[in-house]
Amino acid sequence: MVKSAVLGFPRIGTGRAIKKAVESYWAGNSSAEQLAEAAKAVRKERWETIKNAGVDIIPSGDFTLYDHLLDHSYNFGVIPQRYVEQKLSGLDTYFAMGRGKQDREKGIDVVASEMGKFFDSNYHIVKVDHEPSTEFKLNFNQQLVEYEEAKALGIITRPVLFGPITYLSLVRKSRDAPADFEPLQLLDKLIPVYKELLSQLKDAGVEAVQIDEPILVLDKAEAYGAEYKKVYEALAPVAPKITITTAYGRVGKSLDYLKDLPISSLHLDLDREPKQLDAAIEAVKDTKLGLELGLISGRNIWKADLKAAKALAQKAVDVIGTDRVVVSTSSSLLHCPISLKVEKKLTAQQLSWLSFAEEKCEEVAALAGALNGKESALFEQNTNDISARREFERSSDPAVRERVAGITEQMLSRQSPFPTRREAQKKLKLPKFPTTTIGSFPQTKEIRQARAKFGKNELTQQEYEAAMEAEIKYAVDFQERIGLDLFVHGEPERNDMVQYFGEQLNGFIFTQLGWVQSYGSRYVRPPIVVSDVSRTAPMTVRWSAYAQSLTDKPMKGMLTGPVTILNWSFPRADISKEVQSKQLALALRDEVVDLANAGIQAIQVDEPAIREGLPLRKADWDNYLKWAVDSFRLSTSGVGDDTQVHSHFCYSDFGDIFPHIQRLDADVISIEASKADLKLLDVFKTYGYSNEIGPGVYDIHSPRVPSEQEIKDRIAAMAKVLPVDLLVINPDCGLKTRGWKETEESLSNLVAAARWARETFA
Numbered sequence: 001m002v003k004s005a006v007l008g009f010p011r012i013g014t015g016r017a018i019k020k021a022v023e024s025y026w027a028g029n030s031s032a033e034q035l036a037e038a039a040k041a042v043r044k045e046r047w048e049t050i051k052n053a054g055v056d057i058i059p060s061g062d063f064t065l066y067d068h069l070l071d072h073s074y075n076f077g078v079i080p081q082r083y084v085e086q087k088l089s090g091l092d093t094y095f096a097m098g099r100g101k102q103d104r105e106k107g108i109d110v111v112a113s114e115m116g117k118f119f120d121s122n123y124h125i126v127k128v129d130h131e132p133s134t135e136f137k138l139n140f141n142q143q144l145v146e147y148e149e150a151k152a153l154g155i156i157t158r159p160v161l162f163g164p165i166t167y168l169s170l171v172r173k174s175r176d177a178p179a180d181f182e183p184l185q186l187l188d189k190l191i192p193v194y195k196e197l198l199s200q201l202k203d204a205g206v207e208a209v210q211i212d213e214p215i216l217v218l219d220k221a222e223a224y225g226a227e228y229k230k231v232y233e234a235l236a237p238v239a240p241k242i243t244i245t246t247a248y249g250r251v252g253k254s255l256d257y258l259k260d261l262p263i264s265s266l267h268l269d270l271d272r273e274p275k276q277l278d279a280a281i282e283a284v285k286d287t288k289l290g291l292e293l294g295l296i297s298g299r300n301i302w303k304a305d306l307k308a309a310k311a312l313a314q315k316a317v318d319v320i321g322t323d324r325v326v327v328s329t330s331s332s333l334l335h336c337p338i339s340l341k342v343e344k345k346l347t348a349q350q351l352s353w354l355s356f357a358e359e360k361c362e363e364v365a366a367l368a369g370a371l372n373g374k375e376s377a378l379f380e381q382n383t384n385d386i387s388a389r390r391e392f393e394r395s396s397d398p399a400v401r402e403r404v405a406g407i408t409e410q411m412l413s414r415q416s417p418f419p420t421r422r423e424a425q426k427k428l429k430l431p432k433f434p435t436t437t438i439g440s441f442p443q444t445k446e447i448r449q450a451r452a453k454f455g456k457n458e459l460t461q462q463e464y465e466a467a468m469e470a471e472i473k474y475a476v477d478f479q480e481r482i483g484l485d486l487f488v489h490g491e492p493e494r495n496d497m498v499q500y501f502g503e504q505l506n507g508f509i510f511t512q513l514g515w516v517q518s519y520g521s522r523y524v525r526p527p528i529v530v531s532d533v534s535r536t537a538p539m540t541v542r543w544s545a546y547a548q549s550l551t552d553k554p555m556k557g558m559l560t561g562p563v564t565i566l567n568w569s570f571p572r573a574d575i576s577k578e579v580q581s582k583q584l585a586l587a588l589r590d591e592v593v594d595l596a597n598a599g600i601q602a603i604q605v606d607e608p609a610i611r612e613g614l615p616l617r618k619a620d621w622d623n624y625l626k627w628a629v630d631s632f633r634l635s636t637s638g639v640g641d642d643t644q645v646h647s648h649f650c651y652s653d654f655g656d657i658f659p660h661i662q663r664l665d666a667d668v669i670s671i672e673a674s675k676a677d678l679k680l681l682d683v684f685k686t687y688g689y690s691n692e693i694g695p696g697v698y699d700i701h702s703p704r705v706p707s708e709q710e711i712k713d714r715i716a717a718m719a720k721v722l723p724v725d726l727l728v729i730n731p732d733c734g735l736k737t738r739g740w741k742e743t744e745e746s747l748s749n750l751v752a753a754a755r756w757a758r759e760t761f762a
């Protein structure tokens with residue numbers, strides 16, 4: 001019999017129960033016991049949902065109150081000294097490691113661990129510091145506790161945990177550790193703790209465990225053969241049956257050593273990389289290894305084509321038999337919203353296209369059923385839905401398709417090279433070391449309330465627009481008073497930098513409750529691209545033009561770039577991301593031209609997410625970077641030389657793609673720099689930069705006000721590695737999460753530091 005499995009499920013709970021419980025606990029409004037109760041209820045709900053969907057292999061141990069990698073560190077007793085010193089309860093220590101803690105009265109002040117993106121998803125892991133002296137001890141066997149908890153409910157589960165090599169590859173190397181130290185060097189100390197954890201599971205009667213090793217889809221894992229052999233030869237004798245799961249990509253050459261490990265089966269992501277199946281079948285056919293086929297996407301929200309999935313799975317069944325094949329999700333479902341059932345505003349047609357976590361569980365079960373000879377009603381319905389969707393896709397917007405097909409090389413380039421443009425842009429009359437901000441100003445409670453009221457029809461269109469204009473006027477007057485050089489309108493009218501554009505473009509739909517975890521208790525609701533994207537009317541011109549009418553200083557128009565809109569949405573699965581990005585770029589190109597025609601002389605197209613879309617395997621980089629850079633160029637090249645094109649980057653380490661940032665050929669870029677400044681300065685030294693550039697001079701993620709001297713120091717450091725006449729002075733990112741008071745103090749210091757720079761580097 002072919003069995004069905006699910007690798008993991010969203011942790012948020014129906015009605016955002018966990019987010020609410022955790023935040024209420026943080027605010028001191030509920031107790032640790034109440035939080036534990038809420039968590040228990042959500043775990044029960046998750047297991048029952050998966051079980052009721054008909055899934056055979058149900059995960060446990062994948063629940064978390066914050067992040068599952070953080071859970072591992074805490075459970076393995078990796079609690080850096082700075083947290084131990086605060087003498088907090090276990091739970092509070094755990095949260096402090098995740099998000100820091102400050103309580104001046106009690107003398108508590110400790111910063112959070114570093115956060116990092118989890119593979120190429122928008123989920124963030126907490127990377128706890130490790131150093132040569134780090135010791136591991138089994139603090140808490142979460143997998144065992146949750147297994148027993150489910151068992152008490154009559155549900156047998158398969159405990160889930162990260163494998164030791166993936167764990168050590170994902171955590172952080174402490175800043176104080178020697179240069180040649182890598183956490184992976186701790187492997188020998190970590191293995192015994194895994195043995196202890198796994199043998200406890202085995203003693204408790206656990207039959208099988210799921211060990212997540214997503215690191216196996218990275219290039220570097222190809223060199224880890226000896227480590228994998230060592231680890232699994234040590235674990236196998238004491239552990240329940242082991243399934244190693246991979247996700248987010250292909251295992252490639254690592255398959256050569258994986259097939260010889262003493263494990264019971266290997267899971268592959270066949271959603272992203274269906275082509276790896278043939279090699280995998282070939283590799284395992286003369287072994288006892290089973291294959292777990294990740295056919296149902298854990299990363300997108302589209303209904304799976306079950307017929308196609310069945311055909312793929314059948315290939316494996318034909319060679320290794322039904323007993324060695326499991327059908328599964330391609331990754332944990334943590335990247336999906338929980339359920340379509342709560343979506344009341346989507347049309348029946350839209351609902352028929354989609355599948356969230358709960359529906360994906362049903363798909364996995366239906367797929368296994370079909371392979372076992374029982375095509376359920378759901379399977380039949382799926383065939384109909386998929387062909388209707390295909391029909392819809394074919395009938396998408398021919399005008400958009402034609403326009404994309406008609407993109408020429410010429411449309412990807414500005415009229416003249418940068419030096420010529422720079423001359424033309426002198427008409428903006430900006431001083432040396434021009435000061436500017438990244439776009440948003442504080443999104444105050446008043447702004448959010450006005451938006452909410454407008455949404456509920458408690459404000460008329462006119463009243464709402466008047467309220468936003470008043471905010472814009474406030475921001476413009478503020479910038480006059482502070483003495484900035486290149487103004488912004490402040491973005492009060494935007495709920496979110498992607499959603500705002502999605503809502504005005506054709507081709508997007510939105511969920512009501514499709515929350516997806518970004519980090520900790522922060523969840524986002526990504527828009528969904530469902531058809532060809534086009535623009536009906538100008539989206540931002542009225543606000544920018546109004547702002548410009550209030551001042552003689554140049555006003556910077558503000559747009560979100562095509563790659564970022566796409567990376568922060570659920571893309572379509574039927575056409576490439578490249579084509580979707582080009583469609584978006586064309587829509588934005590029209591907006592850029594309209595802004596310029598309305599008298600806006602500087603236009604910023606933000607691409608903060610360009611780095612995170614970078615493929616995991618280096619062999620795939622060039623293709624991505626080509627279309628990503630081309631998309632940006634397409635969106636910004638429709639204007640004359642005298643329009644100053646800006647772009648902005650943050651959230652990631654841009655070192656490895658910096659030469660491609662240069663290829664964007666923006667006249668000015670701003671880039672988050674104050675957190676990792678040394679690294680970035682080295683990058684500038686290595687690669688140089690020929691256009692104007694503003695490495696952020698202060699971190700906007702904290703309410704802390706940077707002193708004038710600090711900013712001067714940063715400018716001086718930048719001036720050592722970049723030509724001074726190219727330097728622009730700006731913060732790291734937008735100011736929407738800040739208050740006005742600290743914004744005023746910080747920007748005043750910034751302006752003063754820029755004046756100093758003009759004198760000092762004259």
Ligand code: MET
Nearest residue numbers: 438439440606608734735
């Ligand atoms: C995450 S990048 C944000 C850029 C946007 N223009 C802002 O200032 O908020």
Ligand SMILES: [Zn+2]
Nearest residue numbers: 608650733734
């Ligand atoms: Zn930013």
